[in-house]
Amino acid sequence: MQIPHDTRRALDVVVALVNTAAEVDHPDALADIGALRAFVKEYAISDVGELGARDLAGVRAVRGKFAQVFAAPNSRAAATLINELVATAGTTPQLTDHDGYDWHVHYFAPGASVGDHLAADGGMALAFIVVSGEQERLRRCEAPDCRRAFVDSSRNRSRRYCDSRTCGNRLHVAAYRARRKEAGAEASEQEQIVHGGEQQQGADHS
Known part of the structure; x- marks a missing residue:
């Protein structure tokens, strides 16, 4: 403008x-x-x-x-x-x-x-x-x-x-950390599902 x-x-x-x-x-x-x-x-x-x-x-x-x-x-x-x-x-x-x-x-x-x-x-x-x-x-x-x-x-x-250098960057960093935290939580949940399945298979074979 x-x-x-x-x-x-x-x-x-x-x-x-x-x-x-x-x-x-x-x-x-x-x-x-x-x-x-x-x-x-x-x-x-x-x-x-x-x-x-x-x-x-x-x-x-x-x-x-x-x-x-x-x-x-x-x-x-x-x-x-x-x-x-x-x-x-x-x-x-x-x-x-x-x-x-x-x-x-x-x-x-x-x-x-x-x-x-x-x-x-x-x-x-x-x-x-x-x-x-x-x-x-x-x-x-x-x-x-x-x-x-x-x-x-x-x-x-x-x-x-x-100010993009202060408020903007701070919000972008916070959003990035939130995405990483969410991705980490999803990976942990997936790992628990996999381990749970392996334990169940071991119990079935025994």
């Missing part, structure tokens, strides 16, 4: 934000304002002022909305959620080439909070996916002990895991 660079980057931020939520195997990665500052820095989110408790609450709320989009059963449900997101954020599209980047579009309004910033840019990136008829690419990892979000960019929508 061909995704414009700016949209791809916005989707990466959406996925990263969704995956900060607490899961069975890890705590909330946005537990405090310090964690939010680190997230903003890591993903180079521009035009962000001093962050406070209200910003943290706002970003967590947006995170929850993004997660709902990934869980949406169909494109209509996803579209409804996205429309609510971008309407609340107050999108104001404008071209910019800040900090040496090529021309690209910012959808958040000047002076927007970091939550509205993420909702506007992330919401429009998700809108691109829905408009392209690709809502099914917004997925969760199928590994039984992982629920991380990801965007399936494979040509035939075949990606099943958030």
Whole structure:
């Protein structure tokens, strides 16, 4: 699937934000304002002022909305959620080439909070996916002990895991071991049948 660079980057931020939520195997990665500052820095989110408790609450709320989009059963449900997101954020599209980047579009309004910033840019990136008829690419990892979000960019929508090198390989190894164990059990059972038959033949001859 061909995704414009700016949209791809916005989707990466959406996925990263969704995956900060607490899961069975890890705590909330946005537990405090310090964690939010680190997230903003890591993903180079521009035009962000001093962050406070209200910003943290706002970003967590947006995170929850993004997660709902990934869980949406169909494109209509996803579209409804996205429309609510971008309407609340107050999108104001404008071209910019800040900090040496090529021309690209910012959808958040000047002076927007970091939550509205993420909702506007992330919401429009998700809108691109829905408009392209690709809502099914917004997925969760199928590994039984992982629920991380990801965007399936494979040509035939075949990606099943958030990371093939970790979850994918782990599942393949587990399946291989299960097959070997099953094959070993079948061989042992067959051997017992053979030995049982031999013992019965010996008893008959005696």
